[in-house]
Amino acid sequence: MNLSTTDKNITSDVSSFIQRRVLPVTDELRSHALSIFQNLGLPGTKHEEYKYTPLTRELEKNFSFQHDRVASHVKDLTPFLIPGVEANVIVFVNGIYSREHSAIISPPSELTVLDLQEVLDAKNPEVIRHFNQYTSIKTDAYAAWNTADWRAGLFINIPDQSVVKAPIMIYYINDASAGEVICSNRNLILTGKSSEVTIVEKFNSFGTGNHFTNLVTEIAVAENALLNFYSIQNDKGNRYQYTNTEIHQKNSSRVNTFSFSLQGKILRNNLHLMIDGEGIESHMYGLYLLGDNTLADNHTVVDHKKPNSFTNELYKGIMDGSSRGVFNGKIFVRPQAQKTNAFQANRNILLSEKAGVNTKPQLEIWADDVKCSHGCTTGQLDEEALFYLRTRGIHKDSARAMMLYAFAGEVTDKIKHTPIKNYIDAVISERLQ
């Protein structure tokens, strides 16, 4: 199945890179993942799931895969941190956990954070039961790469009934000041029955070298639990990124995901919700606000396996410069998932002639008693509305910003956590000025 590979060279370059990093590859799963990776090959643009996203080609062009750079002298991370939040802070620098910058403030009764490799080595049965169960390494070469290669990762466990007051902020900082950086990180998060937690991942960098983050996060959400999950991608134009977030939901659980893709070179997000229970309510919100030549690709899957659940997805994009947005939203409703309500909308505004978006809703429904809908729109800023605002004495630029801010507001207004909302609002209004 090498048809979909642009070039076998990059796959073998990455293989050697992984083998040098993880030597010897004695771990059974890692070596299995490596051979899957070698067989699959990295997907080129002939691959259906990467049709508009030349991530593989860009990696091939811009990375040598010769250096495993982990050292960093970075001290001050303040500019990257979300201010005004009492939070559990976990920092990875160049893919390595930074004890110096991390601090867990929640008591162990609310939450435990452990090194994923250590709990795997200790054969923790809960971890064994969930680890690598939700990610499809057999079909996704980037996930296989991650599984063979991951250097550091978290095992976060929220006990039953625990309401974690302080959000968990995970910062992935790449220091590319000495040249290219390639990181693979892997997390497993288990939220217990009737627990509540907010998790934020944020990506930033130092330096001008190219850097690539390959991040896989698996989250199992137990009965009646609530998870708010935020991803904030507002780095610089030298970031290449693949994230795969797999969320597995049990009965009556609630999940709200927020994905903000604001800046980078190529940002590929695979976000999957497995609706493996009844009475579930989940919302997926996304906002991509792109300029220059950023490409943000959101591939989402909502898989309804059981009856009586509700999911709603709203992704909105504003594209300027030569940027590109890609949205692919799959909804599966399995035969037994009767009485499912599943909705999806994707709305886009193109601000320049060179900007573009490829959007593809994909609904596959095998059950007959369901309510499902999808819709996507792409257009320019409403000139008539702009004129209307200007006739009220509002400067063209403010009028434009006002309208775009309102467009984005449909997503940002849904943010439940005030300091996070303030932070995102500030970033967005600064960008729109």
Place this chain on the structure above:
Amino acid sequence: MLTIQNLHAKIDNNHILNGINLEVKAGEIHAIMGPNGSGKSTLASVLAGREEFEVMEGSVEFLGKDLLAMAPEDRAREGIFMAFQYPVEIPGVSTINFMKTSVNQIRVHRGQQPLDAVSFLRVMKERMKLVEIDQSLLNRALNEGFSGGEKKRNEIFQMSMLEPKLAILDETDSGLDIDALRIVSNGVNKLRTKNNAIIVVTHYQRLLDYIIPDFVHVLYKGKIVKSGTKDLALELEAKGYDWIKDEVALA
């Protein structure tokens, strides 16, 4: 206040205004009437600065300045206000926030201090009463889901907030029932002073029962073909526009 001389304008390749001359002084109300397609709304749009129209010839002077050289926002800041025939719905922008930005950008342009939240609300409440508009409407997204009457009332509310020197009401009566027409007209009349002027663009005479014009002009094929007092409007109401067309054809 406003001097229009020999104004010609087109959109795409359609010549719509073919030499308009009009003089409006402070304290006056002018009605522009005319059959459909005569160029009434185009005239309003050109004055407000709609960019789809190209002015080919002529000049418009407003308070001594070249109006046609100004961007739409600058015209508003100088004191022009147009009430839209079809006010635009803007999702996600509340009328209150929008008005606050609008009022303050205009104030800053005029060298005044921007209003703080408290003073703004005070002024707003006062003007709301004047035009009989409910606050719940203003908390909502601008014109979104408003009825025709609510949209027109919102236009007059905005006019009251911005205190223009020259207000152009473009078919403000269209789509209004008689009660809404009365409320909207009352609002306009209360805003009238000897220092400002109003141009009422309308197809029908009925609005002019409420907003009494000093002058009535008939626009036909992009030109003012007849001017008179409010009696001219009554004559048009009684006889229709055909006799005007015949007069023009004979001339």
